[in-house]
Amino acid sequence: MTALEPGSTWVVWLIVSPLAAALIAFLLPRVAAAIALANALFMGVAALALLDLVTEQGPHRYSLGGWGAPLGIDLYADPLSGVLLVVAAVVVLATLFYSRDYLARTAIGPLFWPISLFLHAALNALLLSADAFNLYVTLELLSLSAVALVALADEQRAVAAALRYLLASIVASLAYLLGVALLYHTAGVLDLAALAERATWTPATWAALGLMTAGLAVKGALFPVHFWLPGAHSYAPSPVSALLSALVVKAPFYVLLRLWYAPFAGAPEAVGTLLGLLGALAIVWGSLQALRQARLKLLIAYSTVAQIGYLFLFFPLAQSRSALQGVTVFILGHALAKAAMFLAAGNMHKCLGHDRIQDLHRVARELPVTLAAFAVGGVCIMGLPPSGNFIGKWLLIEAAFAQGEWGWAVVVVAGGLLSAAYVFRVLGHAFTVDDKPVDASGAPASMAWAAFALALLALTLGVFAAPLIDLIGGPGETAVAHLSSREP
Amino acid sequence: MTWQAALPLLVLASSLLPGLVIFALPERSRTLRTALNLSGAVVKLFLVVWMLWQSGQGVHYELRAALLPGLDLVLRSSELGLFFVVLSALLWLVTTIYAVGYLEDSPNRSRFFGFFSLCVTATAGAALAGNLITFLAFYEMLTLATYPLVVHRGTAAARRAGRMYLAYTIGGGGVLTLGTLWLYSITGTLEFVPGGIVAPFVDRNATALSAAFVVLVAGIGVKAALVPLHSWLPTAMVAPAPVSALLHAVAVVKVGAFGLMRLVFSTYGVEAASGLGLAQGLAVVAAVTIVYGSLRALAQTNLKRLLAYSTVSQLSYIALGIALGGAVAATGGIVHLVHQGLMKITLFFAAGNLAETLGVHEIRDMRGAGRRMPWSMAAFTLCAFGMIGTPPMAGFISKWYLGIGAVDSDAAWVVWLLAGSSILNAAYFLPIVWAIWFEPPPEQWPHDKRSGRAETSLMLLVPTLFTAAMALAVGLFAATPYSPLEWARLIAARQYAP
Numbered sequence: 001m002t003a004l005e006p007g008s009t010w011v012v013w014l015i016v017s018p019l020a021a022a023l024i025a026f027l028l029p030r031v032a033a034a035i036a037l038a039n040a041l042f043m044g045v046a047a048l049a050l051l052d053l054v055t056e057q058g059p060h061r062y063s064l065g066g067w068g069a070p071l072g073i074d075l076y077a078d079p080l081s082g083v084l085l086v087v088a089a090v091v092v093l094a095t096l097f098y099s100r101d102y103l104a105r106t107a108i109g110p111l112f113w114p115i116s117l118f119l120h121a122a123l124n125a126l127l128l129s130a131d132a133f134n135l136y137v138t139l140e141l142l143s144l145s146a147v148a149l150v151a152l153a154d155e156q157r158a159v160a161a162a163l164r165y166l167l168a169s170i171v172a173s174l175a176y177l178l179g180v181a182l183l184y185h186t187a188g189v190l191d192l193a194a195l196a197e198r199a200t201w202t203p204a205t206w207a208a209l210g211l212m213t214a215g216l217a218v219k220g221a222l223f224p225v226h227f228w229l230p231g232a233h234s235y236a237p238s239p240v241s242a243l244l245s246a247l248v249v250k251a252p253f254y255v256l257l258r259l260w261y262a263p264f265a266g267a268p269e270a271v272g273t274l275l276g277l278l279g280a281l282a283i284v285w286g287s288l289q290a291l292r293q294a295r296l297k298l299l300i301a302y303s304t305v306a307q308i309g310y311l312f313l314f315f316p317l318a319q320s321r322s323a324l325q326g327v328t329v330f331i332l333g334h335a336l337a338k339a340a341m342f343l344a345a346g347n348m349h350k351c352l353g354h355d356r357i358q359d360l361h362r363v364a365r366e367l368p369v370t371l372a373a374f375a376v377g378g379v380c381i382m383g384l385p386p387s388g389n390f391i392g393k394w395l396l397i398e399a400a401f402a403q404g405e406w407g408w409a410v411v412v413v414a415g416g417l418l419s420a421a422y423v424f425r426v427l428g429h430a431f432t433v434d435d436k437p438v439d440a441s442g443a444p445a446s447m448a449w450a451a452f453a454l455a456l457l458a459l460t461l462g463v464f465a466a467p468l469i470d471l472i473g474g475p476g477e478t479a480v481a482h483l484s485s486r487e488p
Numbered sequence: 489m490t491w492q493a494a495l496p497l498l499v500l501a502s503s504l505l506p507g508l509v510i511f512a513l514p515e516r517s518r519t520l521r522t523a524l525n526l527s528g529a530v531v532k533l534f535l536v537v538w539m540l541w542q543s544g545q546g547v548h549y550e551l552r553a554a555l556l557p558g559l560d561l562v563l564r565s566s567e568l569g570l571f572f573v574v575l576s577a578l579l580w581l582v583t584t585i586y587a588v589g590y591l592e593d594s595p596n597r598s599r600f601f602g603f604f605s606l607c608v609t610a611t612a613g614a615a616l617a618g619n620l621i622t623f624l625a626f627y628e629m630l631t632l633a634t635y636p637l638v639v640h641r642g643t644a645a646a647r648r649a650g651r652m653y654l655a656y657t658i659g660g661g662g663v664l665t666l667g668t669l670w671l672y673s674i675t676g677t678l679e680f681v682p683g684g685i686v687a688p689f690v691d692r693n694a695t696a697l698s699a700a701f702v703v704l705v706a707g708i709g710v711k712a713a714l715v716p717l718h719s720w721l722p723t724a725m726v727a728p729a730p731v732s733a734l735l736h737a738v739a740v741v742k743v744g745a746f747g748l749m750r751l752v753f754s755t756y757g758v759e760a761a762s763g764l765g766l767a768q769g770l771a772v773v774a775a776v777t778i779v780y781g782s783l784r785a786l787a788q789t790n791l792k793r794l795l796a797y798s799t800v801s802q803l804s805y806i807a808l809g810i811a812l813g814g815a816v817a818a819t820g821g822i823v824h825l826v827h828q829g830l831m832k833i834t835l836f837f838a839a840g841n842l843a844e845t846l847g848v849h850e851i852r853d854m855r856g857a858g859r860r861m862p863w864s865m866a867a868f869t870l871c872a873f874g875m876i877g878t879p880p881m882a883g884f885i886s887k888w889y890l891g892i893g894a895v896d897s898d899a900a901w902v903v904w905l906l907a908g909s910s911i912l913n914a915a916y917f918l919p920i921v922w923a924i925w926f927e928p929p930p931e932q933w934p935h936d937k938r939s940g941r942a943e944t945s946l947m948l949l950v951p952t953l954f955t956a957a958m959a960l961a962v963g964l965f966a967a968t969p970y971s972p973l974e975w976a977r978l979i980a981a982r983q984y985a986p
Contacts, residue, residue, distance in 0.1 A: 322557075368511075379632060384661070385625035391556060394669065401673035409669065413662045420658045424635075428650065433642040463561075466554035 010050040011062045011075045014085060014124045017042055022117035032113035033100050039117060040093040043124070047089045051082035055471055061130070074191060076130030079471035080328060084127050084254065087332045090457065091246045091339045092120050098343050098450035099239040102350070108152045108237065115152075119145040119243065126251050131190040132180045132263070135255050136173070143169040143219065146248045150236040161231030168228040172218035172252075179212030183263055192262040199263040209264055209271070213256065220252035222275075222312055223282030226305045230289075233304060234297035238346020241297060245304045246339035250331050253311050257327075260318065269316075276316035280411045282309030287418035291425065296345045296355040299422060300338070303381060306415060307334050310396070313408055317399040325472045326395025329465050333388025336458035337380035343451035344374035350447075351440040357425065361432040366440035371430050373451035378423035380458040383416040388461030391469070493551040495539055496563035496616050499573065500609050502532040503580070507605025513598050522588050525601055529581040532612070536577045540570050550618065559678065561625065562618030566680070567979045568753065568822075571972075572746050573615035575826050579738040579833055580608045582951045586837055587730035589947020590844060600640055604734070606633035611739040615746065620668050620678040620755060627664065627711070627743060631657040634740055637731040638724050649723045656710050656720040657740075664707025670700040671755070680750055682982055684757020694764060697756075701766045704751055705773075711744030712807060713800045715777040722784075722796040729840025732792060736799045737833035745806040745825060752810045753818075753983045762813045771811035775905050777804035782912035791839050791851050794916060795832070798875060801909065802828045809890050812902065815977075815984040817893025820886050823976035827882035830959040831871040837952040838868035845944040847935025851920060856929025861943040865924050867956035872917040874959055877910045882963040885973055 021039035025032035054060050059078035077085075096116065103109045122145055126138035147169065151162035184190055186205055187198040199205060214225075221229040229249070233241050260267070286306025293299040310330055317323035347370045349355040352363050364371050380387035393412050400408040506528035513521050539549060549565040587604065591597055610633050613626035631654070639650035672678055674693050675685050686697055710717045721741065725732055735741060752761050752770070761767040781801025788794035806828070809821015841864040842848040842857060858865040874881030887906050894902030942949060966973040 325557075382658075384628045384632065385621075386555070386561075394556060394665075397666070397669045398673065401669060406670075409666060413666050416665075417659055417662050420654065424651070424654055428639070428647055431636065431639040431642045431647065431650070462555065463553065466556065469557055 008053075008060060008062050010046045010053065011060070011077055011128055012064075013046050014043065014050065014128065015075075015121055017046070018117045018121035018124065022114045022121065025117055026114035029110040029113070032110065033096075036096050036113045036117055037093070037100075040089065040096050040120075043089040043120065044086070044093055047082070047085035050077055051079070051086055054078055054082050073134060074130045075128045076192075077128055081127045083328065083332060083468055083471070084250075085124060087335050088120070088123055088127070088247050091335055091454065092116070092243065094450045094454045095239045095242050095339060095343065098242075098346075098447050101444035101446050102237070102239055102346060106154070108154070111152055112149070112237075112239075115145050115148050116240075116243065119149065119248070123247055123251060127254065130192055132183060132192065132195065132259070133190045135258070136177055136180055139176070139219065139251060139255060140173055142248060142251055143173070146244055147232075149240040149243070150232050152240065153235055153237050155235060157231070158235035161228070161235045165228045165232040168218055168225075172215040175211045175215035175218075179208040179210075179215065182208040182211070187263070192258060196262040196265060201266065205263070209267060212259060213271070213275070216252040216256045217275075217278075220256070220311075221249055221305060221308055222278055223285050223305065223309060224278070226282065226286070226308070229305055230298055230301040233301040234295065238297070238342055238349060241301070241346070242339040242342035245301065245342055246335040249304065249308060250311070250335065253308070253331075257314070257324075260315065272315035272318060275312045276408065279309040279312030279315075280408070282306060282312070283411060283415035284418070287415060287422060290422040291418070294356055294358070296348065296357050296360065296426065297342070299357065299426065300341050300345055303341075303419065303422065304338060306419065307338070307381065310334075310393070310412070310415065313396055313412065316405065317396065317403060317408060320399035320402045322395040322402070323399040325469045326392045326399060328392075328472045329388050329395065329461070329469065330392025332465075332468075333380055333390075333392055333458055333461050336454050336461065337377040337387070337389065340373050340377035340451045340455035340458060341381070343447065343454065344370045344377065347443060347447045347451065348374075351443050352438055357429065360426065360429040362436065362438045363440055364430040364432075365437055367443060367448060369445070369448035369452050370443075371427075373448065373455040375427055375430075376452070376455035376459050378419075378427065380455070382420045382423060383412075386462035387459050388465055389458070391462045391465045395469070492547065492549050495535065495549050496551045496565065499532060499535050499539065499612055499616065500563075502535055503528050503605045503612065504609040507602050507609065510598055510605065511602035515595070515598055518597075521598065521601060525584050525588065525605070526581075528605065529577070529584045532608075533577045533581055536570070536573050536612075539565055540574055543567075543570060555621065558676075559621055559672075560619070561622050562679070563613070563616045563622065564618035564680075565616065566618070567975075567982060568746075568749060569615045569617070571822070571975055571979060572742070572825065573612050575829055576608065576611045576615060576738050576742065579733075579829060579955070582955055583730055583733050583738060583833070585947055586733070586840070586951040587728075589945045590728060590730050590840060592945075592947075596640065599636065603633050603636045604730075607637065607734060607739050609633075611743055614743045617680070617750075619680055620671070620750070623680075623747065623750060624661075624664055624668055627708075627747065628661045630711075630740060630743055631661055634731075634735065637734070638727045640728060640731065641726065643726070645726045649720075649726045652723050653720045656717065660707050660710030660717070662707075663703060663710075667700050667703035667707050670696070670703060674700065678755075680754035682754065682985075684753070684755055684760055686756050686760050690760050690763065697760075698764050698766060701751070701756060701761070701764070702769075705748070705770060708744055708747035708751060709773075711740055712748055713741055713744065713777070713803055714773055714807065715780045715800070718777070718781070718800045721800060722793050725790075725792040725796045729792075729836055729843060732795075733833045733836040733840070736796070736836060737829040741799060741803055742825065742829060745803055748807050749810055749822065758813060758818075758983055767811045767813050771808055771899070771902075774804040774807035774811060775902070777801065778808065778905060778909050779912070782909055782916070785916045786912065788916075789851055790849060791842070791854065791920075792836070792849070794851065795835050795839060798835075798913070798916070799828075799832055801913075802832065802875065805886060805890060808902065809886075809893065812890075812893055812897045812899055814893045814897040815980045816896050817890055818980035818983060819973070819977045820889030820893055822979055823889065823973050824886040826972040826976075827874070827886050827959070827962060830955050830962065831874045831881070831883060834867050834871040834952060834955040834959055835875075837948070837955065838864045838871075841944050841948050841952060844948065845937055846933040847937075848933065851923075853930070853934060854920060855923045855927040858925040859929050860933070863943060863949055864952055867952045869921050869924065870956050871959055872921055874963070876913040876917055877906075880960075880963045882959050882966075885963055885966045
């Protein structure tokens with residue numbers, strides 16, 4: 001494959017552009033916001049162009065500098081990474097637009113813009129990586145920039161949470177890296193497609209499976225190793241919370257998904273069942289914790305713990321095509337909805353000065369658009385039609401019925417009911433008669449509308465999802481078919 | 489997009505768009521809000537009547553949008569759907585006028601009317617839904633759109649009612665989703681077709697189909713207020729009177745009853761539902777609900793609570809008619825959708841007039857109300873007699889067809905049930921009617937708001953009288969062409985055609 005295929009440079013731009021923008025934003029703080037927004041817009045265009053390309057021409061491989069794998073670095077794009085790149089660009093665009101006003105009168109701007117751009121670069125690079133070691137490097141860069149963003153919050157608790165996040169992340173990375181080394185030892189390659197061909201089930205592979213899965217579970221905050229998430233996601237500045245909950249926490253899962261189709265394609269069913277059980281426990285535990293929280297952002301963070309559980313239901317159902325489709329649409333829906341909820345919560349927090357749920361009725365009447373954003377996002381999280389989350393859950397349940405394992409179906413529906421309980425715990429306050437409302441007339445409209453736009457996208461995602469679903473794991477040459485067809 | 493595809497969408501848009509604009513309106517722009525509300529309601533009524541007329545000429549309206557591989561969102565004009573959508577469009581117009589009068593000068597009207605419009609959009613969508621997943625989508629939308637109306641007053645009681653409403657209806661929605669997917673995993677399609685979709689699978693999957701039916705009925709039964717899933721309905725009566733009217737006559741419980749029709753007629757088909765013994769089970773649940781609702785109504789001291797329990801009971805006539813398994817009984821059930829709607833909306837309007845004008849909420853305070861508000865109380869009395877089932881009111885027609893149909897289907901116990909239920913209806917309505925007309929009024933009403941020469945605001949009185957007159961007319965002229973009864977007969981005949 002040559003480096004000069006038409007249109008293929010989008011892959012490179014998706015990584016180079018945010019890196020360059022980060023550098024400029026760091027050197028020229030005055031134009032940082034403008035550069036970041038311009039880059040986010042460009043990322044949206046580039047991601048859409050790439051998605052269009054892989055839809056038309058099938059999966060796309062790009063060798064940096066013309067050196068192909070196994071020597072050089074290959075970038076790889078298929079419909080799965082394409083849709084995730086698009087949704088990442090959308091969430092980043094809305095969040096950065098929101099941040100302009102959010103960061104006014106705070107001191108964290110000069111650091112926020114370059115680090116968030118760096119985070120976007122790391123995320124894009126991860127989504128485009130095609131080998132196990134590059135996935136490690138990009139995951140590490142992503143985690144480090146995420147930790148740095150959490151620590152930006154001017155609060156003792158935030159710094160503590162960032163430190164806990166960092167430690168968990170480092171331990172997890174070590175486990176993952178050890179697994180990579182073991183895989184390299186057995187197969188002699190790191191490229192995922194090549195690994196799929198060469199991997200054999202030796203004890204080293206088993207150890208790699210255990211180490212890498214455990215590491216990714218910690219980074220992906222799967223119950224019961226989610227301990228770092230609620231603090232980090234709730235004490236961070238709200239736009240950071242949105243980026244973390246919507247995008248960053250999905251990256252380790254994405255890596256695991258890729259591994260599941262390449263070196264670990266033949267993993268025994270029991271491993272998948274175990275991951276699914278942990279996911280089910282995450283749904284229940286996260287939701288119950290969300291119900292108990294006194295603070296809005298902690299409630300949303302625990303909701304993320306619960307929603308991550310849904311992703312891991314993929315593993316016991318991986319036999320069905322609709323499981324991969326479902327989990328992909330679910331990631332998209334959750335990213336948009338959860339970002340909307342955190343941005344809305346940030347707006348309420350800013351107007352009220354705190355985010356205790358019992359006092360929300362004092363701002364609810366003053367911030368109708370913000371509240372609507374939170375409500376619509378919450379409705380999506382509940383998984384009601386026509387949201388993307390509904391489509392995702394529908395496909396997961398369909399997979400469960402197709403495999404005759406209706407227990408997973410019950411978990412999916414029960415999780416939806418629990419999420420309704422915690423979402424309406426917040427929304428109930430919108431209708432309480434308030435005695436001393438807070439004056440929120442000075443709240444910038446851009447923040448509310450950024451949240452609302454994301455929520456609206458999440459709600460209508462189901463209507464647009466039909467063509468997406470056909471792309472993911474559909475018949476013919478697609479992401480997964482492409483990789484798994486190389487299995488011996 | 490062709491005209492045939494666009495019309496169902498326009499029917500939804502005619503209430504959705506005004507609703508969205510109303511959300512954005514400031515509280516004080518009363519005229520614009522009312523104009524939007526009423527023009528939306530009039531346009532919707534015009535569109536559905538047009539659609540009805542054109543359907544009679546053989547035009548078929550259908551809109552499809554892909555949702556999932558092999559599953560579309562479908563809006564379609566069908567006889568049963570049109571029957572329901574015309575009813576809801578008409579009653580929405582009336583209720584809107586009433587609500588504008590009722591909520592005069594109360595806070596948060598933009599929010600109220602916005603959600604009010606969403607509610608009716610969801611109802612129209614459920615009525616026009618062409619398959620079970622579309623129905624499910626609008627069923628859930630209705631749940632969400634109604635919640636803000638139930639908690640509108642913002643009091644502790646309202647929030648409690650709202651929580652209970654959500655716990656039941658969201659739970660029901662989840663169960664319905666599960667049942668829908670279960671059915672889909674068996675049949676591979678969810679289309680609503682006359683005669684149903686399950687017939688080819690009855691031999692091999694009888695148990696799974698039966699279990700899925702139970703799950704589906706449990707999901708829909710929440711909105712249809714089948715015992716023991718009914719408790720949210722009496723609690724939700726803390727909402728303002730127009731919301732009660734909407735809940736009880738136009739939207740929520742009606743979508744539940746309509747959903748049961750879709751389930752029995754268009755999904756399982758009468759033959760399969762009876763063959764598997766499912767319809768008989770539904771008939772028993774309906775019978776229990778009829779008796780239980782009436783017994784609970786007897787014990788109520790609050791007028792709206794009494795009316796709510798009466799709804800629980802009356803609504804199951806519809807379920808009973810569907811479940812008995814004969815065209816005549818089905819006619820009675822289907823036509824009761826309209827009859828119950830007209831009568832119950834009048835009763836709630838009259839109760840609202842009492843509350844708004846005189847501050848009367850409890851039954852014991854209604855003594856002598858007939859002298860103070862003769863027109864409202866006449867409407868109330870008329871429809872109370874209709875509920876009991878005295879000729880020539882609409883309720884009599886429904887019960888008559890149910891009774892005849894039961895005898896046809898060798899279910900003579902239903903005749904006893906109807907007789908017993910009518911006695912119970914009389915036992916809780918007649919003492920109220922007596923008190924209204926034959927007992928002396930108190931010296932002082934709780935909160936008398938006399939204004940103008942009429943007994944109450946015309947915005948409240950005219951809708952009440954209109955629906956009362958309709959309830960009388962559909963009973964009196966039941967045998968004429970184009971009456972709801974004739975229409976219901978046509979629909980029922982179609983379901984039972986060989």
